[in-house]
Amino acid sequence: MTKKVNITTEAGADVETVSAAVSRTLKQARKQQGITLDELSRRSGVSKGMVVEIEKGSANPSIATLCKIAAALGLSVADFVNVADTPAAHLIDSDDIPTLWTGELGGSARLLAGTGGPNMLELWRWELFPGESFSSAGHPN
Numbered sequence: 001m002t003k004k005v006n007i008t009t010e011a012g013a014d015v016e017t018v019s020a021a022v023s024r025t026l027k028q029a030r031k032q033q034g035i036t037l038d039e040l041s042r043r044s045g046v047s048k049g050m051v052v053e054i055e056k057g058s059a060n061p062s063i064a065t066l067c068k069i070a071a072a073l074g075l076s077v078a079d080f081v082n083v084a085d086t087p088a089a090h091l092i093d094s095d096d097i098p099t100l101w102t103g104e105l106g107g108s109a110r111l112l113a114g115t116g117g118p119n120m121l122e123l124w125r126w127e128l129f130p131g132e133s134f135s136s137a138g139h140p141n
Helices: 015-032 037-044 048-056 063-073
Strands: 099-102 108-114 122-127
Touching (some): 037 048, 037 063
Antiparallel strands (some): 099 108
């Protein structure tokens, strides 16, 4: 039996979503590390007022400002702009792994794991029996 799988992609996040992610990450990282606003300002070279506004979500910091704050907290800019609300990886029960191709002689192609985005990575399990074949157009670059 062949299962149909619908694949969707997310469009770029809007400014409000990214701003909320930056604010949330800044606040969480600062509190987890026990760093005051004054200390973060001193370490990063960013004014305390700007740090407060970013943490409140009412400022749209430049990439240079984010780089300074991220470095002061030992994070990357990517950590700050991560808008995903789901974990990067999750476990799928073996019975729930989708079979995306079934051959005439019982072979199969199952997608075991994958990532999203332009540099996506997929891990497949292919099983082809003697006499089976699978043809497909190449993936776009």
